[in-house]
Amino acid sequence: MKMPIGRNRLPVSLLLATAAGVLLSCVVPDAVAQQEGRRRRGGEQEVKPLNLTPDQVAQLTKVANERKLNVDDLLAAAKTFMPSGRHDEYVLFSSGGQSGQVFAIGVPSMRLLRSISVFTPESWQGYGFAGEHDPVIESLKINGKVVAWGDTHHPALSETKGDYDGEFLFIGDKANARVAVIDLRDWETKQIVKNPLTISDHGAAFVTPNTDYIIEGGQYATVLGYGYAPPSEYKDSYRGMVTMWKFDRMKGRIDESQSFALELPPYWQDLADAGKNASDGFFFINSFNVEMATGGVEKGNPPFEAGASKRDMDYLHIVDWKKAEAAFKAGKFEKINGFPVIKIETSIAEGILYFAPEPKSPHGVDVTPNGKYMVVAGKLDPHVTVYSIDRIKKAIAEKMYSGTDEYGVPILNFDAVKEAQVELGLGPLHTQFDDKGYAYTSLFLDSAVARWTLGGEYDALNDDQPWKLVQKTPVQYNIGHLCAAEGDTVSPDGKYLISMSKWSVDRFLPTGPLLPQNFQLLDIAQPGTTMPVIYDSPIGVGEPHYCQMIKADKLKTWKVYPEVGWNPHTQRLDANAPKKGSEGVVRDGNKVTVNMTAVRSHFSPEHVEINEGDEVTWRITAIETAQDATHGFCIGGYNVNLSLEPGEYVEFRFTADRAGTYPFYCTEFCSALHLEMMGYLHIKPKASAQAGNSPD
Amino acid sequence: MSRIISTLIGPRVPLEELRTHRWHYLTPTFIFMLARVLLLVSIFFPYWHMELEAPQYPDGLFLTAYVNHLTGDVREIDGLNHYIGMRPLGEAAAFERAASVWMIIAMFMLVEGAAFIHSKWATLLAIPAVTFPAGFYADLHYWMRTFGLNLDPEAPLSASVKPFVPTVIGEGGIGQFKTYAEWGQGYWLAVACSVLVVVGFYFHRRAYRPLSLRAKGAT
Numbered sequence: 054m055k056m057p058i059g060r061n062r063l064p065v066s067l068l069l070a071t072a073a074g075v076l077l078s079c080v081v082p083d084a085v086a087q088q089e090g091r092r093r094r095g096g097e098q099e100v101k102p103l104n105l106t107p108d109q110v111a112q113l114t115k116v117a118n119e120r121k122l123n124v125d126d127l128l129a130a131a132k133t134f135m136p137s138g139r140h141d142e143y144v145l146f147s148s149g150g151q152s153g154q155v156f157a158i159g160v161p162s163m164r165l166l167r168s169i170s171v172f173t174p175e176s177w178q179g180y181g182f183a184g185e186h187d188p189v190i191e192s193l194k195i196n197g198k199v200v201a202w203g204d205t206h207h208p209a210l211s212e213t214k215g216d217y218d219g220e221f222l223f224i225g226d227k228a229n230a231r232v233a234v235i236d237l238r239d240w241e242t243k244q245i246v247k248n249p250l251t252i253s254d255h256g257a258a259f260v261t262p263n264t265d266y267i268i269e270g271g272q273y274a275t276v277l278g279y280g281y282a283p284p285s286e287y288k289d290s291y292r293g294m295v296t297m298w299k300f301d302r303m304k305g306r307i308d309e310s311q312s313f314a315l316e317l318p319p320y321w322q323d324l325a326d327a328g329k330n331a332s333d334g335f336f337f338i339n340s341f342n343v344e345m346a347t348g349g350v351e352k353g354n355p356p357f358e359a360g361a362s363k364r365d366m367d368y369l370h371i372v373d374w375k376k377a378e379a380a381f382k383a384g385k386f387e388k389i390n391g392f393p394v395i396k397i398e399t400s401i402a403e404g405i406l407y408f409a410p411e412p413k414s415p416h417g418v419d420v421t422p423n424g425k426y427m428v429v430a431g432k433l434d435p436h437v438t439v440y441s442i443d444r445i446k447k448a449i450a451e452k453m454y455s456g457t458d459e460y461g462v463p464i465l466n467f468d469a470v471k472e473a474q475v476e477l478g479l480g481p482l483h484t485q486f487d488d489k490g491y492a493y494t495s496l497f498l499d500s501a502v503a504r505w506t507l508g509g510e511y512d513a514l515n516d517d518q519p520w521k522l523v524q525k526t527p528v529q530y531n532i533g534h535l536c537a538a539e540g541d542t543v544s545p546d547g548k549y550l551i552s553m554s555k556w557s558v559d560r561f562l563p564t565g566p567l568l569p570q571n572f573q574l575l576d577i578a579q580p581g582t583t584m585p586v587i588y589d590s591p592i593g594v595g596e597p598h599y600c601q602m603i604k605a606d607k608l609k610t611w612k613v614y615p616e617v618g619w620n621p622h623t624q625r626l627d628a629n630a631p632k633k634g635s636e637g638v639v640r641d642g643n644k645v646t647v648n649m650t651a652v653r654s655h656f657s658p659e660h661v662e663i664n665e666g667d668e669v670t671w672r673i674t675a676i677e678t679a680q681d682a683t684h685g686f687c688i689g690g691y692n693v694n695l696s697l698e699p700g701e702y703v704e705f706r707f708t709a710d711r712a713g714t715y716p717f718y719c720t721e722f723c724s725a726l727h728l729e730m731m732g733y734l735h736i737k738p739k740a741s742a743q744a745g746n747s748p749d
Numbered sequence: 750m751s752r753i754i755s756t757l758i759g760p761r762v763p764l765e766e767l768r769t770h771r772w773h774y775l776t777p778t779f780i781f782m783l784a785r786v787l788l789l790v791s792i793f794f795p796y797w798h799m800e801l802e803a804p805q806y807p808d809g810l811f812l813t814a815y816v817n818h819l820t821g822d823v824r825e826i827d828g829l830n831h832y833i834g835m836r837p838l839g840e841a842a843a844f845e846r847a848a849s850v851w852m853i854i855a856m857f858m859l860v861e862g863a864a865f866i867h868s869k870w871a872t873l874l875a876i877p878a879v880t881f882p883a884g885f886y887a888d889l890h891y892w893m894r895t896f897g898l899n900l901d902p903e904a905p906l907s908a909s910v911k912p913f914v915p916t917v918i919g920e921g922g923i924g925q926f927k928t929y930a931e932w933g934q935g936y937w938l939a940v941a942c943s944v945l946v947v948v949g950f951y952f953h954r955r956a957y958r959p960l961s962l963r964a965k966g967a968t
Binding site: 138652653654677678679725726729 | 832
């Protein structure tokens with residue numbers, strides 16, 4: 054008998070097949086599930102180029118005439134209207150003023166996307182309503198007292214190499230000298246730090262080009278560290294300050310132990326801006342009240358408003374923060390209220406601090422994208438004054454001083470550091486930039502936005518003469534800050550400008566004596582034309598100050614929490630988060646732990662039976678994974694309301710100090726059976742609980 | 750005994766004959782080999798997809814079945830199904846999913862065995878692989894039907910959604926959802942395997958039947 058072909062191959066391949074089988078059945082499910090690609094049926098509808106027929110033109114004309122719209126109005130509408138489902142190109146992160154919040158607004162539609170609660174408890178987001186010892190409320194305490202509001206002024210997006218990176222947002226609370234960190238993955242506040250030196254601030258938050266530090270400049274001088282001195286000792290005892298908060302990007306938190314402050318003379322430091330590119334390593338702060346007026350109209354003294362405006366020049370503060378950091382690391386500081394402070398003498402000796410004269414009680418110093426020029430807007434002077442970093446460095450190196458101030462800080466010669474002055478109009482406040490060599494400055498008294506040309510290397514970018522006013526667009530009314538698309542970064546986009554108009558007067562229907570602010574959208578994309586106002590957006594929830602506009606595609610926002618059981622306070626999966634199947638009530642003496650899950654459309658458990666006086670720890674996991682399948686959870690009378698976003702885990706605690714039968718329910722309309730998503734918290738009165746009717 | 754075995758495995762090819770007509774005999778072997786590989790590879794590919802569309806899910810919901818597991822928006826679909834009283838999808842075809850990889854390996858080896866059996870009995874070994882796609886379809890249909898027809902009468906939406914037979918392939922609908930179901934690449938690989946095995950048997954018969962007849966004539 055001949056050998057059949059391949060007979061001795063058989064066992065080998067059998068073996069191989071079996072081995073492969075074992076491997077496959079172990080590995081396949083996970084491996085393949087990872088690669089799962091979603092197929093889209095249909096997909097995005099293609100937008101065909103528009104070509105209006107005479108009939109359509111007639112329709113459009115009819116509507117325009119009926120609504121009394123002119124061609125500019127139609128164009129404005131076309132530039133801002135967003136069809137349903139279309140997303141905005143930019144997101145504007147705006148301070149919320151006294152509301153203590155941040156607003157996120159889509160541009161160009163100007164639709165409010167949402168608010169982010171920061172310094173003020175807010176019930177929709179469940180921010181500060183998680184029972185007793187809520188970490189949010191704890192973080193709002195100052196010297197043991199809950200300060201449940203903030204005056205948010207200046208948001209600062211985190212930057213990498215001077216450009217927004219879309220990871221974090223910082224914002225200062227002027228009223229209470231606090232700085233908050235917001236994580237832009239879930240748009241929630243993660244940390245609030247209180248400045249231990251000062252009661253209030255103004256120049257927060259501004260970041261260095263790689264977000265190494267968050268700058269918090271002070272404003273109203275006090276005795277640092279919550280000290281006391283009468284106004285008669287103002288010059289000797291009161292001090293200004295600027296704090297450098299070290300940001301730990303990996304942790305997403307400010308590292309207070311690596312942060313420090315600089316003591317400053319008791320002028321009123323105002324806004325700050327960090328140098329970049331050519332001026333990297335410096336930051337700049339404008340100031341007013343170098344007169345050191347102490348007011349007192351009630352005693353016949355000139356009021357602050359007059360006393361602080363007497364002199365024609367104040368001081369632009371020039372801070373070499375890399376030298377300051379070195380001095381801090383070398384231990385050249387004193388501690389005030391436990392916080393390291395580099396004294397003025399040290400700053401002078403180490404070459405950290407210089408002044409340059411600036412006219413007149415200015416409001417804002419803004420660094421051009423290339424970092425070469427610092428623009429100071431005069432407020433009480435009709436000019437913007439432009440300083441150059443090259444001139445500043447030269448003046449420092451050659452000691453071109455015009456003297457020192459009362460505290461010994463060298464004052465650089467104004468003519469030596471001044472690059473240009475451009476007359477713009479009345480009340481110049483803040484400046485932003487585009488990509489075509491223009492700067493934009495808000496004119497408060499003129500109620501206008503001025504477009505003017507930069508010089509130097511920017512001269513080549515347009516046909517206009519350098520350092521010249523090009524045009525002005527009226528805005529309605531009393532513009533404060535303004536914001537161009539990425540207009541304070543190293544690479545502005547040259548699109549869209551927001552006029553943050555303080556008064557709206559007649560722009561909207563009257564809303565009682567308290568009127569909304571007016572965010573106006575200006576189209577600045579075309580250099581040759583005017584800068585038309587193309588949208589008015591009422592902001593009726595606070596008086597915002599500054600805002601920043603980031604390209605929406607830079608944000609890496611989570612659609613739902615990455616895993617079910619996620620704790621947003623720690624930004625990781627929480628081992629305490631109840632899982633489906635492990636719900637229940639656990640009692641240990643009078644300490645009760647409730648483990649609950651929430652899913653459309655029920656809580657589990659639905660009845661929670663405890664005794665009066667129990668100390669309750671209540672844990673809820675929203676075991677949802679679908680986008681927007683958010684639940685709420687409230688217990689009436691116990692001041693509890695939570696926002697349970699898909700995957701989120703929340704723990705809250707309270708003492709069951711009032712007996713009764715409390716319905717709890719879902720506060721976010723979640724499903725067709727939302728109303729049925731409820732349960733009862735039974736708190737048995739002490740007497741009946743002691744009579745042996747213990748619920749468990 | 751050895752006589753029964755030699756009847757079962759059929760005649761061996763004489764070495765001289767094999768040398769001169771190598772491809773004549775190797776063709777079925779290679780076709781079977783290709784079929785086996787396709788079947789094995791199919792484990793890695795989805796067998797069946799369903800997309801569910803509803804207004805509040807602009808991106809749709811997806812369900813993808815592999816021979817041994819289910820992926821996609823299973824959690825969300827289970828969540829929705831509980832309103833109409835349908836059991837969780839994870840409870841369907843549990844045995845089939847656990848056994849499928851081993852079943853495919855068994856079919857792999859049976860087809861391999863068929864290449865070495867030169868009698869008509871080889872067809873017996875190939876039956877599972879040839880009928881596998883049909884079996885998969887029948888099983889899928891069985892489970893969909895069982896789940897669809899056995900809704901919990903106590904479910905919240907039992908008044909508006911009555912027991913139904915979901916559409917296994919093509920367009921269907923339930924409540925506000927439109928469903929689209931189609932076979933995945935894995936299923937088509939299994940079908941290709943089935944077809945290739947049948948084709949392989951044409952060449953198998955062409956190669957070995959003359960040998961069997963000759964052997965029969967010789968006895």
